[in-house]
Amino acid sequence: MLILSLMDIWDFNLRHLRAAATIGHLGTISAAAQAIHISQPAITQGIARLETQLAQPLFERRTEGMVATEAGRLLFPRIETALTQIASPRVTMTQIRAIIALASAGSYSGASAVTGLAQPSLHRAVGDLSVALKKSLVERRGKGVALTEQGRRTVRRFRLARAELEAGLSELTALLGRETGRLAIGAMPLSRARILPAAVATFHRDHPDVAIHIVEGAFHELIEPLRDGEIDLMIGALRDPSPGPDLRQRRLFEDRPVVIGRKDHPASKGSPSLKALAGYPWIIPATGTPLRAVWVRMFAERSIKLPDVPIACGSVITIRQILVDSDFLTLLSPDQVAVELEAGWLSRIADIPKEFIRTIGTTTRAEWRPTAMQTKFIRILEAISESS
Incomplete structure (x- = not known):
């Protein structure tokens, strides 16, 4: 029997998954066979194959029909959501894998290296997918290929379908007594300083078999991977208004x-006013970020001309190095430069008015349904935030 923790969603047959979810909804193999136009023997064989792959039954066989087990109740909604994203019964797992790999790698040779599939097989799968969906998905650009707009929309839906199926496998693995899977986190600058490291360390102690993938970046770098299902949640400053x-x-x-x-900055003597601080050059993140908005309001609401910003930057590593060697000022959470403050390389020049704060939190897809494992991480994150 195959071990579920070693299974990959690409090992599954979409027809078998669709059949299982349909039986779960209709209650009998005969009803499912009529609904999805597959013979009863084929469905019976498909379900047997699927349950073998999953190493657990999806149904209780009763005289009046098929009743979903706990594994089925967990998996079927995930399958249904994935099939809604795929939006065609003619699409196969091989085709989904091929187009996602091509989108990620940017070339057939790169997709072949990632998947281990031969380039002719990838070409054929993407071509068959275009025919099945009746859409042009890729186009030639010089010696390479690129996704069309329809192709980009299709890949996003397929990535979300993949995320749902991976979540379903993770939940079924937990039923077998072993929590596995992957937690993908988009980390914006402030989250990396304190709350994320603490939450990850705590979570890993309790769930050592869960792979944690942290992607660092600014909001604009992380938002599309979040929408694609490449990452599960983002942690950092929230946007006002909401991004969508x-x-x-x-x-x-x-x-x-x-x-x-910096240490011994001319403004560090006494209690400088905002007007005095406006006389120095500043390094602040670009327009459109929450911290930049706080900085602008801080001066504008007191009718103080905005200081010069010769350098717009959101990288804490870059900012702190520039501060050490210049008279630049910036706005940062003390947590982000705790080591530098303690070592005396940088200094806390002034507090800002109490009303100028930024809200730190999580951003997820509105329809995201976290697994039990992902929910545990969020609860740890919330507990650490509340106790800080």
Whole structure:
């Protein structure tokens, strides 16, 4: 019998998954056979194959029909959501894998290296997919290929379908007594300083078999991977207004930045006013970020001309190095430069008015249904945020 923890979603047959979910909905093999136009013997064989792959039954066989087991009740909604994203009974797992790999690698040779599939097989799968969907998915660009707009939309849906099926496998693995799977986190700058490392360390101690993948970046770098299902959640400063109806933001805590400068900065003597601080050059993230908005409001609401910003930057590593060697000022959470403050390389120049805060939290897809394992991580993250 195959071990579920070693299974990959590409090992499954979409027809078998569709049949299982349909039986779960209709209650009998005969009803499912009529609904999806597959013979009863083929469905029976497919379900047997699927249950062998999953190493657990999906149904209780009764005289009045088929009743979903706990494994079935967990998996079937995931399958249904994935099939809604795929949106065609003519699509196969091989085709989904091929187009996702091509989109990620940018070439057939790269997709072949990632998947281990021969390039002719990938070409054929993508071509068959275009025929099945009646859409042009890729186009030639010089010596390479690129996705069309229809291709990009298709890949996004397929990636979300993949995420649902992977979540389903993770939940079924947990039923067998072993929590596995992957937790993909998009980490914006502030989250990396304190709450994310603490949450990850705590979670890993309790769930050592779960792979944790952290992708660092700014909001604009992480938002599309989140929408694609490549990452599960983002942690960092929330946006106001919300970035879109397809996303959900949840508050963790409020952060009050402070003015930071180098050791022995001219402004560090006494209690400088905002007007005095406006006389120095600043390094601040680009327009459109929550911290930049706080900084602008801080001066604008007191009718103080905005200081010069010769350098717009959101990288804490870059900012702190520039501060050490110049008279630049910035706004940062003390947590982000705790080591530098403690070592005396940087200094806390001034506090900002209490009303100028930013909200730190999580951003997820609005329709995202976290697994039990992912929910545990979120609860740990919330507990650490509340206790800080």
